[in-house]
Amino acid sequence: MGERLVLHEFAQSGNCYKVRLTAALVGAELERREYDIGRGETRTPEFLADVNANGRIPVLQVGDRFIPESNAACFWLADGSALIPEDRFDRADMLRWMFFEQYNHEPNVATLRFWLAFVGEAGLSDAQRAQIVPKRAAGGAALKLMNDHLATRPWFVGDRLSLADIALYAYTHVAEEGGFRLDAYPNVQAWLGRIAATPGYEPM
Numbered sequence: 001m002g003e004r005l006v007l008h009e010f011a012q013s014g015n016c017y018k019v020r021l022t023a024a025l026v027g028a029e030l031e032r033r034e035y036d037i038g039r040g041e042t043r044t045p046e047f048l049a050d051v052n053a054n055g056r057i058p059v060l061q062v063g064d065r066f067i068p069e070s071n072a073a074c075f076w077l078a079d080g081s082a083l084i085p086e087d088r089f090d091r092a093d094m095l096r097w098m099f100f101e102q103y104n105h106e107p108n109v110a111t112l113r114f115w116l117a118f119v120g121e122a123g124l125s126d127a128q129r130a131q132i133v134p135k136r137a138a139g140g141a142a143l144k145l146m147n148d149h150l151a152t153r154p155w156f157v158g159d160r161l162s163l164a165d166i167a168l169y170a171y172t173h174v175a176e177e178g179g180f181r182l183d184a185y186p187n188v189q190a191w192l193g194r195i196a197a198t199p200g201y202e203p204m
Contacts, residue, residue: 003062003063004031004061004062004063005023005028005029005030005031005060005061005062006030006031006032006033006060006061007019007020007023007030007031007032007033007058007059007060007061007073008033008035008051008052008057008058008059008060008061009032009033009034009035009057009058010034010035010036010037010057010058011032011034011204012118012204013057013058014106014110014113014170014171014174014204015057015058015070015106015110015170016057016058016070017170017204018070018071018074018166018167018169018170019058019060019070019073019074019077020032020202021166021169021170021201021202022073022074022077022078022083022163022166023077024200024201024202025078025081025083025161025166025198025200025201025202026077026078026081026083027200028077035047035057037057042055042056042057043055051066052066052068054068056068058070058073059073060073060076060077062076070167070170071098071101071102071163071167074163074166074167075163078163082160082161083161083162083163083166084162084163085157085158085160085162087158090157090158090162093156093157093158093164094156094157094162094163094164096164097156097157097164097167097168098163098164098167100142100168101164101167101168101171102167104138104141104142104145105139105142105143105146105168105171105172106171107135107138108135108136108138108139108142109139109142109143109171109172109175109178109180110171110178111135111178112132112135112136112139112178112179112180113171113174113175113177113178114178115128115132115178116177116178116179117177117178136179136180139175139178139180140180140184143172143175143180143182143184143185143188144185146168146172146185146187146188146191147185147186147187147188148187150187150188150190150191151187154191154194155191155194156168161194161195161198165191165195166195169192169195170204172188172192173192173195173196173204174204
């Protein structure tokens with residue numbers, strides 16, 4: 001990785017953290033550029049024109065090119081490493097769990113964490129408050145599915161840590177900030193411990 005790598009991020013975001021964790025595990029050095037999302041710093045004309053027209057972070061800058069979307073950035077960093085399985089089926093299964101994270105897990109677990117830990121329930125709209133109970137149910141269902149999957153295996157795919165684990169770890173390990181009780185998912189808790197014990201691990 002000879003090109004300059006810059007992570008455009010909000011450090012407390014799990015999506016941003018998963019990129020930092022991937023970089024740490026593969027030994028890639030990142031420059032970090034912090035944005036205050038509460039002040040709209042990712043919605044400025046300069047950010048939209050120069051970094052990401054979608055107005056979101058993280059964005060991994062590779063030289064003078066930009067990779068939005070956290071899991072795409074993780075894939076770029078991990079390409080060619082042991083974090084991406086060699087087996088064709090396992091690679092597809094890894095992607096399955098990364099899609100699951102973005103469609104079933106993150107919209108519920110991460111959203112409730114942001115609403116409750118960063119905005120506060122009093123700052124939510126009526127429509128957002130009405131979504132708390134269904135999002136807690138959907139997030140719990142995602143965590144249960146993960147717990148059941150981990151009942152007979154240490155990792156989500158194959159026999160070693162992969163990007164599937166990193167993608168799901170980022171918001172799961174702080175899920176209690178969104179009101180989820182992780183002690184209800186002992187297999188998930190054990191898996192979280194295995195990731196935290198991985199050589200090169202970097203905490204949020």
